[in-house]
Structure formats: C-alpha cells, structure tokens
Amino acid sequence: MKKNSKKWSERFSEPTSEIVKRFTASVTFDQRLAMVDIEGSLAHAEMLKKQKIISASDFKSIAKGLNQIQKEIQSGKFKWSIDLEDVHLNIEKRLTDIVGEPGKKLHTGRSRNDQVATDMRLWLREVVDKTIAQIETLQRATLTLAGEHVMTIMPGLTHLQIAQPISFAHHLLAYFEMLERDKARFQDSYKRINTLPLGAAALAGTSYPIDRAYVAKLLKFDSVMANSIDAVSDRDFLIEFNFSVSLLMTHLSRWSEELIMWSSPFFGFIEISDGFCTGSSIMPQKKNPDVPELVRGKVARVNGHLVALLTLMKGQPLAYNKDNQEDKEPIFDVADTISDTLNIYAEMVAGITVSKESMEAAAFKGYSTATDLADYLVKKGMPFREAHGVVAKAVKYAIAQGCDLSELELKALQKFSPLIEQSIFQCLTLKGSVQSRNHFGGTSFTSVKSALKKAHQKLA
Numbered sequence: 398m399k400k401n402s403k404k405w406s407e408r409f410s411e412p413t414s415e416i417v418k419r420f421t422a423s424v425t426f427d428q429r430l431a432m433v434d435i436e437g438s439l440a441h442a443e444m445l446k447k448q449k450i451i452s453a454s455d456f457k458s459i460a461k462g463l464n465q466i467q468k469e470i471q472s473g474k475f476k477w478s479i480d481l482e483d484v485h486l487n488i489e490k491r492l493t494d495i496v497g498e499p500g501k502k503l504h505t506g507r508s509r510n511d512q513v514a515t516d517m518r519l520w521l522r523e524v525v526d527k528t529i530a531q532i533e534t535l536q537r538a539t540l541t542l543a544g545e546h547v548m549t550i551m552p553g554l555t556h557l558q559i560a561q562p563i564s565f566a567h568h569l570l571a572y573f574e575m576l577e578r579d580k581a582r583f584q585d586s587y588k589r590i591n592t593l594p595l596g597a598a599a600l601a602g603t604s605y606p607i608d609r610a611y612v613a614k615l616l617k618f619d620s621v622m623a624n625s626i627d628a629v630s631d632r633d634f635l636i637e638f639n640f641s642v643s644l645l646m647t648h649l650s651r652w653s654e655e656l657i658m659w660s661s662p663f664f665g666f667i668e669i670s671d672g673f674c675t676g677s678s679i680m681p682q683k684k685n686p687d688v689p690e691l692v693r694g695k696v697a698r699v700n701g702h703l704v705a706l707l708t709l710m711k712g713q714p715l716a717y718n719k720d721n722q723e724d725k726e727p728i729f730d731v732a733d734t735i736s737d738t739l740n741i742y743a744e745m746v747a748g749i750t751v752s753k754e755s756m757e758a759a760a761f762k763g764y765s766t767a768t769d770l771a772d773y774l775v776k777k778g779m780p781f782r783e784a785h786g787v788v789a790k791a792v793k794y795a796i797a798q799g800c801d802l803s804e805l806e807l808k809a810l811q812k813f814s815p816l817i818e819q820s821i822f823q824c825l826t827l828k829g830s831v832q833s834r835n836h837f838g839g840t841s842f843t844s845v846k847s848a849l850k851k852a853h854q855k856l857a
Contacts, residue, residue: 424482443456510597591618688742
C-alpha cells in the first residue's frame with residue numbers, strides 16, 4: 398500500500414483518494430496568500446528565536462529559506478503541488494527541502510488554524526487600504542466633473558418624475574457623500590481586521606512560552622485577539638468587508654442606472670466616452686453603456702458572496718471547521734470585483750461629456766418651479782396647504798394652455814390669488830428657483846460652491 402505523504406498522515410492507514418485531494422485542496426486559489434504567509438512565518442520564527450524556543454542559527458536558516466521561496470514565487474519558478482493541499486504546506490515543504498531540519502521547526506507553537514486566520518487579516522489589510530485609495534480617486538474625478546457644472550441646471554426627480562430644478566454639481570455631490578460614508582465604513586472596519594489571532598494555535602493556545610504581543614508588533618497589528626477559540630473561528634471581518642463592498646457597489650449601481658438613463662436619446666444629458674461603450678452586432682447606430690450596465694450586474698455577484706459567507710458561518714460549532722476553506726474564493730472575488738470596478742468607474746466619470754442645454758430644457762418641463770410659487774404665496778401670508786391648492790389649480794390651467802407657469806401672464810396668475818405680483822417671475826425662473834435654496838446642504842450655486850470646497854478639504 399502506498400504510504401500517505403500528508404504532514405498529518407501518520408494517524409491514517411490509507412492514502413487520500415485523488416478525488417478527495419482535488420475536493421479538499423485549496424492551493425489553486427489560496428496561493429495568492431503566499432506573500433503574507435511568508436510575512437507571518439518570518440514574524441513567528443523571529444518570536445520563537447526571541448523566546449529561545451528555536452536557536453538563532455535555526456532562525457537564520459528559516460529566514461534565508463523563506464526569502465528564497467519569496468523570490469521563487471515572485472519569479473514564477475515555485476512549483477505548487479495539490480498533494481500538499483494549501484499554500485501553507487507548500488511553502489513549509491519547500492522550506493524543509495531548502496534548509497533541512499530547521500524548516501521542520503517553523504510550525505512550533507502554531508497551527509494552520511491560526512496561521513490562515515492571520516494570513517487572511519494581513520491580506521485584507523492591504524485590500525482595505527487599496528480600496529480606500531481607489532474610492533478617493535473616484536471622489537476626485539467626481540469633484541472635477543462637479544466643479545465644471547455648478548451652474549448647470551438639471552431636473553431633480555422624485556418617483557422618476559420632474560420635481561424641482563437643481564444644480565448638476567449638487568446631484569454629483571450626493572454620490573460624493575455616499576462614497577464618503579463607504580470610505581468611513583472601510584476605515585472603521587480596519588480596527589476589527591487589525592487584531593492578531595496567531596498564537597491561538599489549533600484552538601486552545603500553546604504550551605510553549607510564546608510572546609503574542611511581540612508578533613503583533615512585528616506585523617503591525619494593533620492588538621491581540623483575547624480568546625483563542627474566537628481567534629481561529631472568527632470570520633466576522635470578512636463578512637463585514639463583503640457587506641461594505643456590497644453597499645459601495647449598491648451606490649455605484651444606483652449611479653450606473655442614472656448614467657444609463659442620462660446617456661439614452663430620451664434624456665440626452667450626457668455622453669459616455671466611446672472607450673466605455675460597445676456597439677451592436679446588427680444595429681450599427683447603437684452605442685451601448687456596457688460598463689455601467691456591468692457594474693449594475695456585478696452587484697448581484699457581490700451580494701451573492703455576502704449571502705454565501707453568512708450562510709457558511711451560520712451553523713458552525715466552535716472552533717475551526719473545514720467549512721471555512723470556502724471563505725476564500727468568494728472574498729477573493731469580492732476584492733477583485735471592487736478593485737476593477739472602482740478603477741474603471743473613476744476613468745469613466747472623468748470622460749463624461751455633459752449637455753447643459755438638454756439638462757436645462759428638461760428642467761423647464763414638468764412645472765418644476767411650482768413649489769416656488771407655493772413658497773412665494775406662503776411668504777405673502779397664505780397657509781402652505783392653501784397655497785398648495787392654489788398652485789395645483791394654476792398648474793392645471795397652464796397644462797390646458799400648453800405652457801409653463803413662467804409663461805402665463807400676470808393677470809392669469811392673479812386669477813388664482815391676488816397676492817401674486819410681478820415679482821413672482823423672478824421665482825419662476827430655473828436659476829431663481831435653484832438660487833433660492835441657499836442654505837447648508839441646499840442646491841443653490843453658493844451652497845454648492847461651499848460644499849465643493851469642503852469636499853476637496855476632506856481629500857486633502
């Protein structure tokens with residue numbers, strides 16, 4: 398009978414079948430953790446040396462071997478083996494091949510359970526830092542576009558119906574604020590990611606005189622996980638990251654929906670650069686907004702991974718279970734998806750061309766200044782509910798006449814209320830309506846310029 402070659406195999410009398418090898422192995426996808434695995438191993442080995450658990454000579458050999466392995470992986474020369482299951486055993490086996498007996502001592506005082514938990518946190522720290530930087534790049538592109546269109550008036554919509562005229566920059570700044578909250582969520586989650594599980598070993602800790610705080614300092618963790626069972630079984634930090642990405646992608650999906658509508662001939666508000674669109678195989682006139690459509694579609698993918706991770710954890714008893722191997726492919730895909738999406742979105746936003754004329758023409762439709770007429774009457778002393786009814790009648794009349802409120806003669810408007818005077822026409826213009834919302838958070842040109850300045854300061 399063929400002898401089992403697994404590191405844990407002495408307990409078993411039969412070798413693992415080939416189908417089980419393929420089914421249980423994770424090296425095909427977790428090898429992307431190789432650099433952080435080596436980083437964690439070097440810190441662990443240095444601590445073992447400091448605590449005199451291994452000799453200085455052994456540490457020197459281990460460090461030299463791990464540095465060689467790092468170069469082999471980076472150059473593409475490292476040979477990954479499915480027989481060795483995962484990234485950890487592949488690296489450990491190669492280390493032993495290079496340095497011999499000292500390599501076998503590296504795993505002293507740790508388990509693959511706390512090792513992989515540490516690797517995932519080291520890897521996710523880098524992902525979160527990158528995501529925050531990419532969000533800021535998109536925010537800057539948004540502010541650049543907004544800065545060019547403070548005075549551009551568009552129709553603000555509720556229920557997808559024309560509501561009130563607004564500054565296009567004000568509309569764009571709404572997405573800046575969403576992105577600012579997204580960024581804050583990633584920043585806040587960092588403190589829950591950046592706590593060290595290494596030293597928990599399999600689940601109960603270790604009998605060796607380890608120094609977990611020293612390892613935390615070497616790896617730049619803020620703290621050490623307080624409970625060894627929780628340290629190896631916790632995947633909250635991955636679920637939280639996935640949720641933050643899901644919410645960020647939801648915001649980008651909403652924005653994508655608007656870009657798709659705005660770029661259609663029915664709106665004609667914007668044109669997306671050709672590089673972010675495709676044509677049709679049979680309709681030569683088509684320019685399809687494929688990038689925002691795909692962003693909208695990828696939300697389903699990211700949300701699906703969130704449900705998968707929540708479901709993965711919901712029935713697990715403490716502590717570590719093999720189920721947790723299934724956390725990697727979803728979270729890797731989530732990280733790749735948000736990275737690609739943020740990169741392409743920032744470039745797409747930077748290349749948007751705006752039709753000021755189309756936006757303003759659309760804002761003129763739908764009696765978007767009707768609320769301004771009601772506010773005018775209230776300022777003259779009429780109760781708002783009464784003013785609401787008066788304006789509704791005036792709008793009905795204007796519809797019958799086929800014109801806007803601002804196009805009615807003063808005498809016609811005075812039929813609905815004697816409080817209406819010539820000054821009303823200043824309120825019924827698009828610019829007058831927009832500029833009247835002159836308060837913090839409002840859409841007036843003055844308020845929007847102030848908001849833009851504060852937004853730039855947040856990114857300084």
